[in-house]
Amino acid sequence: MAKFQSYKGLINKSNEICKFTIENKSNVSTSKKALFNWSSGKDSALALYKILHNPDYKIEYLLTSVNQQYQRISMHGVRVDLLEAQSKSIGIPLKVMQIPEMPTMEVYENVMTETLTELKNQGITYSVFGDIFLEDLRKYREEQLAKIGFEGVFPIWKIPSHDLIQEFISLGFKTIVVCVNERYLDKSFVGRIIDQNFINDLPENVDVCGENGEFHTFTFDGPIFSEPINFKAGEIVYRKYEKPQNQNSSDAACDTNTSDAFDYGFWYCDLIKE
Template identity: 35%
Template sequence: MGDLKGKDFFASWSGGKDSCLALYRAIRQGGRPRRLLTMFGDDGEKSKSHALSREIIQAQADALGIPVEIGSASWDDYEARFLEHLAGLKADGLGDGVFGDIDLLPHRQWVEKVCDKHGITPHLPLWQEERRKLVGEFIEAGFVAMIVVVEDKRLDRSFLGRRIDWPTIEALEAAGADACGEEGEYHSLVIDGPLFSSALNLQTGAIVGHGGYSFLETALETEKKN
């Protein structure tokens, strides 16, 4: 893994809290973020897992001041498409990548496998740290995020739209979910924080169910808050 001090890097970016905290830590190590990489579904309309629109991912990138590269893939060809993007990033001189995985070994093994194919060094700043401590660090650092996806069999829809704060974490745990949602219980959308030049001004819409998950539709307001 190694230290990122003084190195240019790209960051895998979902739009959620874990990828954001990993980016935050990498920058605090002295790394220089040059690109965000976000994967969307094969129709190119919504991001994988978090189901965020291109306008929201772009607004996050603009607020962070980091260019974003968006890829499209189905789950069947995800690895092949991801490898294509890694090849391009390496060709652009970005040989270090930051990922927000915490402790799911198959995820780490996959990251290491695909990075190795293009000589990229993967960095997992959150790896094997206590999950509740990580979400606490995210909150205490001043980041603002809300829950936009829940797994129906583990959480009810009342969690959608809730800000990630200590009362929400306690409610998640009381419902039997992991505080960090590392097992897929929920996904989040980061709205503001110390890396953001301005907050995203969002409006929420309908709740849509698909594949055992419930998704809160989100869109940007016509103007962002300063």
């Protein structure tokens, strides 16, 4: 039986004054209706924090892709019940996209188009992302969105990674590493809370925000939450993805476009809701 470590004790009780409240503003009717592409991790949390402070936009939904077979957040491996707990604490409805295991680009894009078309019928025409500096990814997103009549919004774009992670920590956010790519990091990094010690331990070739797919996180406390997400850390597992025979298959599972991406595996830390 795996040992479980509770993270109730990491709740930042002194941060109550920083809790973010969405106020009813007189100009809410003129705000642009938007959805937020929510990964459950730190970049999403910081980008959401910033867009919620921007009166030009009103976030109607958190949109998250979930592995249909395992019912976990794509790539991050986080269980759906923890995702739902985040949505409830943030106070924004959740919209889940069910994605097959290792989908082709055609399948993924069809699901996305169907979902966004449904949301567009509700007057939503903006899609917000937590991307930082991957130019090709942004170009792809914007091209796909334009086909459906959406516009992309990138609140933390081109802000230096070191500045972002320090701002994230100083705001009182708490996040745990749930997945690492063994191409960049070993097993010892998964399951760790991101703090200054974690940052100091990162190899020089690893972006401190993991923007190149080096690691992924689950954010469980901070100013966008009405209450922290209680969980315990379970077993750490290793998984290696088979290279798809269909060259049109999505590389989303490995979150990289490098030709040798499938030569490397991933370490995951399972999180269990309390």
